[in-house]
Amino acid sequence: MNPTENKTICSSEIDASCRVPLLALFGGAALWLVLGLALGLAAVMTFHKPDMFADCAFLTFGRAQTAANDLLLYGFAIPAALGVMLWIFARLSQAPLALPIVPVVAANLWHLGVFIGTATILSGGSTGHPWLEYPRAAAVLLFAAFMLIAVCAVATMGSRTNGELYPSHWFFFAALLWFAWSYGSANIFLQSHQQPRGVVQAVIDWWLTNNLLFVWLALAGIGIAFYFLPKIAGKPLASRGYALFGLLTLVFFGSWVGIPQSAPVPAWLPTVSAYAGLLSLVSIVAIAIVTKKTVCGACVKCSGGPFCFIKFGMLSFVVSSLLYISEFCPRYSRVLEFTWFNFGVTQWQLLGFAGMILCGAIYEILPRVMGKELPFAKLAKVNFFLFAGGTLLFVIPLLIGGVEQGKALNNSAIPFADASGVALKFLRISTTGQLLVLLGALCLLLNILVMTLQWKLGLVKTVVGVVKDSLAEGSAYQPLPCDKEAKP
8 A cells, every 4th residue: 555545544533523513513603603693684674674574572683783793703704714624633643533422522512612602692691791791501512512622632633644834723722722821710709609890790790701702713713724825825834933923923912912992991001902912903904915925826726716715814803903903092082983884894804814714714614514516615715705795795894884973973963863873874785795795604504404414314325224234134043953953
């Protein structure tokens, strides 16, 4: 057997070991993505027709939009990223996934926690802390599921045959540590029986929000991109030193961002947040340089495949990060605070950056894991154009409308009601983009759902065939004379 055949067999065994955990993680993530986008669309419809859901308390903007945001982060982005991480860990280790039953159990626990948390929010039981609205029971399930997946990832890493660490390893290990530290610490403080009082709760929540939406999503998304871009482009990752520099500066400076300039806290907190945001620019520039050098010169046509998804996602990371940091600049925060601008930036981070990279990674992984092509390959390309165009049409009007709304709010001659209504015309355009993103998410869900059903039907046919063969062998058995009992 030559080395090429050995490598192929090894890769097929690795993919087979990841099949069930990834189907559990990706399938649930795609379903939560569709439900989150649908809830967000229902929430924003209250601005177009306020009495549309007047008799449905769970579809009011406060409940529906909160549940939609959490579904995009906890329901889709995090479990999908964890599934991609597991597959990349196994591939880089050149070994099957360790403890394959553990991530399956963890995936079910995670989806159960998301279901409990979403149902609690829609029924009016939110904790009131943005991006930490899930109750204690749901938070415990999420944390336990995450730790189980982290144990599986570390065990897989421990069985690797190659001692070299790749840039994706750096980002993934940092992401595993960062979520456990930030999410666990925030829940200990804000979900305990003796919670801190006053503005300290808001400071902790701002810190968690920044660490999840800016730092953690960046660590997971960039680690995934730095694995797939060189593979698809057919060239090594450029400037590993820049990649390490971007990682270190991101985790060191990025974690200090997040305190608004108008926050009623000691002045040094918003000041440190503003300077940390400014210093975080060096990490964004370093990561952009690595991406540009890796992508440029690649002989890969961008026709809606995984390469296009990931390139668009990295471009969205650079742009959305710059816009996010601008919110903490004192000069611009006076205009951008309390407007739709922050909401637009957040959606760009979740959908334009994390969503695009994860969709591209899923479309690249699923055919390898399942051993066959996508059932609707054309829908994958349609998904790219719907997701990319829809994201831009979704967030850009919100950004422009937020700026216009902020200018009106700072003009004392304009009544507050009129200033708030400035962004309505932009919001109507944004709703169209939101609908396009929802259609793109349906394409992803359909591909995963059909592949899962085909796999399950194949298992059923295999089991039925084995049972029939065993029954046929049993009926064909004829006892020998010596097998018969002797007559008295």
